[in-house]
Amino acid sequence: MIAAYKGKFPAALLLIPLMTGIGCALAFPDEDRSIALIPFVVLSIVFASLNFFYRPLNVYKYGWLGGVLILSILFTSGWYLIYQRNELHQPDHFSKQKAGELLVNITSEPKVKDDLVRFTAEVVAAVKNDKLHQTSGTILITIKDELANNLFYGEQLLIPAKYDKVEPPYNPGEFNYKQYLAHKNIYYQAYLYPKQYRVVDAGKGNPAISFALDIRQRLVNKLKSNMRDTTAIAVASTLILGYKTDLSNDVMQAYSKTGTIHILSVSGGHVAILLALLSFLLGFMNHPRTKVTRAIMIILVIWAYALLTGFSPAVNRAALMITLVIAGKTYSRHISNLNILAVSAFVLLLYDPYLLTDVGFQLSYLAVAGLVVFQPIIYQWFTFKNKAADKLWMVSSVSIAAQVATFPLSAYYFHQFPVYFLLSNLLIIIPVAVIMYSGLTFLLLPQIPFVSKTLGYILEKSILLMNKMLVVIEQAPYASFGKIWITKTEFILLNIIIGLVFYCIYKKSKGALFASLIGVLIFSCGISLKKFKADNTNLVTFLNLRKHQGIVFKHGSKGVVLTDLPQNDKNFQYAIQPCLDSLQITTYEVLPFSSTISINYLLKKDALVWFRNKKLLLLNDSSRFKSIPADMLIDKAYLSNNTAPDTTLANVPLIIDGTNSKVYIEHLKQDGKKYALLKRNKALVLLSN
Known part of the structure; x- marks a missing residue:
C-alpha cells in the first residue's frame, strides 16, 4: 500500500546502483577486470578513510558525500561481480587447454526429449597423454542414444574433447540461444552418439540436490501410478513439483495465450499456498514459547520445497521474502514489503549477478512490485459494500496489477498479450487451490490405496476441468494479440x-x-x-536453415515463403515464423521450391524468379533450368543440394545454402567464384525497393 510507505526505501535505493552496474557490465563486456576492480578498491578505501577521519576532515558538512560513495561502490561491485562470475575469465577453463578427452560431472537433471538427452556438465579435468589436468567450466551435452536415458545427476563421464561454440542466431527474429546460454555461463556444447561416452563414477554432485531430485522423481512416479491422463500428470508434475519434462507444447501454448502461464512455473503463489497450509497445520504452536520453533519449522519446509522444485528464481525470491517476513513477525518488527522485496533481490544478485538476465527472475520481481505498488491504487478505483463483490474486485485488482507491471516485459520477450487474462485468472483460482492442496496432501501422505486413488482422482479431474476452461478461452475470438515486436x-x-x-x-x-x-x-x-x-519495404531474405532451404519474399505486409519445411515443423516455428513476425509480414503463403508463382510483385517459373527489380535463379537437384540467355542479367544465383552452376553463371554472385556439402563448397571456392555462404553465417537480406 503506497499510502503506508511514507518513509524511504533504503534497500531499494541500494539495489538500483548494483543492478545498473550489472547491466552495464553485460552491455559492455571487457576482458580487463581492472576497469571495475580498481575503482571499487579506490572508492572503498576513500569511504573507509572518510569514516575513520570523520571529525578531523569535517565530513559532516558534506552529507551527500557518503551516499554518493556508497552508490558508486555498489555500481562498481555489480560490474566486477559479472567479470568474476564469467567462467571464460578463469585461466584453467577447459577451452584454453588442448586435450584428447574430458572428464565431466553432470550438474543438471538430464532431460529426455524425442530421442535426445540433454544436460549441463562441469568439466573437472582434461585428459592429455593419459594424464589428468584440472580444469573448470560448464558445457552443454546432447546425446543421441537410448542408453543415455539412464544417466543421472552427479554421474561422471569421460567424453571426447570435441565441442563447438554455441552458435548465434542466424535469422531475423530468431531466439538468441547463444546469449541465453552465455548468461548461464555456457559457451560450448558437445553432441555425442553411442559409444562416444563412458560412465566412470557417480555421486559427484551436491548430496542435497541429488536427494531432492531422487525424491521428486519418486513423487512424479507416484502421480503416474495414481492418475491416468498423461496431460493431467504432466500439469500436476509441473504445477506442484516444477518437473516440466513431460509437458507438451500444446498445453504450454494454451496457458500462454490465456495469460495463466505463471501457474506452470512454481513461484510465489505456490509457496504462499504451502505457507497457508503449514500455518494451518502448525496453528497450535502460536504460543509465545513455541512461536520461534514454529517459524523455524515453516522456514525449513519452505526452503526444502524450493530445493525440491529446482531453486527457480521465482521460488528463491518467494522463499527468501517469506523467510524475512516470518522472522520480522516472530520478533514483532515493522515490515516494509517493498524493502523486503529489494533485500531478497539484492541477496540473490550478490549470489549470482546473471540472475538479472533471467526472464523468470525479471517477471517474478516485476509482478510482486506491481502488487505492492499498483494494486492498492487499482483497488481504490471501485468500492463495493457487498463483501463478495469486494472480494472479487480485490482479486481482480491483484491480477490487473501483476499484468500491467509485467506487460512490457511479456511483450518484449513473448510478443503477445492475452486479452482475457482477467477472466482466465479468475476462473482458475478455485481449480488451482484444489490442485495445490489436494496435490500436496497426496504427495505428503504415504501410499494408502483408497485415499491415494481418491486424491489422485480429484487432482486429475481438477486439472482436466481447468484445461478445458482455458482451451475454451484460448479459442475465443481475439483471445490474444500476437506478433508484438518492440525494441x-x-x-x-x-x-x-x-x-x-x-x-x-x-x-x-x-x-x-x-x-x-x-x-x-x-x-x-x-x-x-x-x-x-x-x-513500404520490399526485400528478399535467404535464410540459414542448416540442412533445409528457405527464402522469404517481403512486399510490405505481404509475403511468400519458399521452403522445403512444412509449416507445423519445429524448425519452421523456430526460424521462419519469427522472421515473418519480426518483418511484420501478416499475410503470406508457404510454398515448395517447385511452385509456379504469378502475383503482382513476384513471378516464378521453374528456377527463374522476378521479384520487383531483382532477377534470381534458384538451382537445386530438381531444376530443369540449366542455362540462361547471355543477355539476361541475373542478380543472384541460389545453389542448394550440390547443384553445379552452369558456365553461363560464371560472373553471377552465388548464394550457397547449408544443404551443400563441405567438399562442394571448397570446390566453388577454388574456382574463384563470387559467393555468399549461408552456412554458419547470418541470413542474407537483399533490398528491392
Whole structure:
C-alpha cells in the first residue's frame, strides 16, 4: 500500500546502483577486470578513510558525500561481480587447454526429449597423454542414444574433447540461444552418439540436490501410478513439483495465450499456498514459547520445497521474502514489503549477478512490485459494500496489477498479450487451490490405496476441468494479440509511461499527466513510423536453415515463403515464423521450391524468379533450368543440394545454402567464384525497393 510507505526505501535505493552496474557490465563486456576492480578498491578505501577521519576532515558538512560513495561502490561491485562470475575469465577453463578427452560431472537433471538427452556438465579435468589436468567450466551435452536415458545427476563421464561454440542466431527474429546460454555461463556444447561416452563414477554432485531430485522423481512416479491422463500428470508434475519434462507444447501454448502461464512455473503463489497450509497445520504452536520453533519449522519446509522444485528464481525470491517476513513477525518488527522485496533481490544478485538476465527472475520481481505498488491504487478505483463483490474486485485488482507491471516485459520477450487474462485468472483460482492442496496432501501422505486413488482422482479431474476452461478461452475470438515486436527503447519508454500514469493517478499530478501524454505521443509516433517503414519495404531474405532451404519474399505486409519445411515443423516455428513476425509480414503463403508463382510483385517459373527489380535463379537437384540467355542479367544465383552452376553463371554472385556439402563448397571456392555462404553465417537480406 503506497499510502503506508511514507518513509524511504533504503534497500531499494541500494539495489538500483548494483543492478545498473550489472547491466552495464553485460552491455559492455571487457576482458580487463581492472576497469571495475580498481575503482571499487579506490572508492572503498576513500569511504573507509572518510569514516575513520570523520571529525578531523569535517565530513559532516558534506552529507551527500557518503551516499554518493556508497552508490558508486555498489555500481562498481555489480560490474566486477559479472567479470568474476564469467567462467571464460578463469585461466584453467577447459577451452584454453588442448586435450584428447574430458572428464565431466553432470550438474543438471538430464532431460529426455524425442530421442535426445540433454544436460549441463562441469568439466573437472582434461585428459592429455593419459594424464589428468584440472580444469573448470560448464558445457552443454546432447546425446543421441537410448542408453543415455539412464544417466543421472552427479554421474561422471569421460567424453571426447570435441565441442563447438554455441552458435548465434542466424535469422531475423530468431531466439538468441547463444546469449541465453552465455548468461548461464555456457559457451560450448558437445553432441555425442553411442559409444562416444563412458560412465566412470557417480555421486559427484551436491548430496542435497541429488536427494531432492531422487525424491521428486519418486513423487512424479507416484502421480503416474495414481492418475491416468498423461496431460493431467504432466500439469500436476509441473504445477506442484516444477518437473516440466513431460509437458507438451500444446498445453504450454494454451496457458500462454490465456495469460495463466505463471501457474506452470512454481513461484510465489505456490509457496504462499504451502505457507497457508503449514500455518494451518502448525496453528497450535502460536504460543509465545513455541512461536520461534514454529517459524523455524515453516522456514525449513519452505526452503526444502524450493530445493525440491529446482531453486527457480521465482521460488528463491518467494522463499527468501517469506523467510524475512516470518522472522520480522516472530520478533514483532515493522515490515516494509517493498524493502523486503529489494533485500531478497539484492541477496540473490550478490549470489549470482546473471540472475538479472533471467526472464523468470525479471517477471517474478516485476509482478510482486506491481502488487505492492499498483494494486492498492487499482483497488481504490471501485468500492463495493457487498463483501463478495469486494472480494472479487480485490482479486481482480491483484491480477490487473501483476499484468500491467509485467506487460512490457511479456511483450518484449513473448510478443503477445492475452486479452482475457482477467477472466482466465479468475476462473482458475478455485481449480488451482484444489490442485495445490489436494496435490500436496497426496504427495505428503504415504501410499494408502483408497485415499491415494481418491486424491489422485480429484487432482486429475481438477486439472482436466481447468484445461478445458482455458482451451475454451484460448479459442475465443481475439483471445490474444500476437506478433508484438518492440525494441529495447520502446520497452523502456513503455515502462516509464506506466509508471507516470500510476504516479499521476496516485498524486493527482498534472506534471506526471503531461509527461505521460508526451511519452504516449512519442511511443505512438515510433510505432507508426516503424509500421509505415515496414509496409513500404520490399526485400528478399535467404535464410540459414542448416540442412533445409528457405527464402522469404517481403512486399510490405505481404509475403511468400519458399521452403522445403512444412509449416507445423519445429524448425519452421523456430526460424521462419519469427522472421515473418519480426518483418511484420501478416499475410503470406508457404510454398515448395517447385511452385509456379504469378502475383503482382513476384513471378516464378521453374528456377527463374522476378521479384520487383531483382532477377534470381534458384538451382537445386530438381531444376530443369540449366542455362540462361547471355543477355539476361541475373542478380543472384541460389545453389542448394550440390547443384553445379552452369558456365553461363560464371560472373553471377552465388548464394550457397547449408544443404551443400563441405567438399562442394571448397570446390566453388577454388574456382574463384563470387559467393555468399549461408552456412554458419547470418541470413542474407537483399533490398528491392
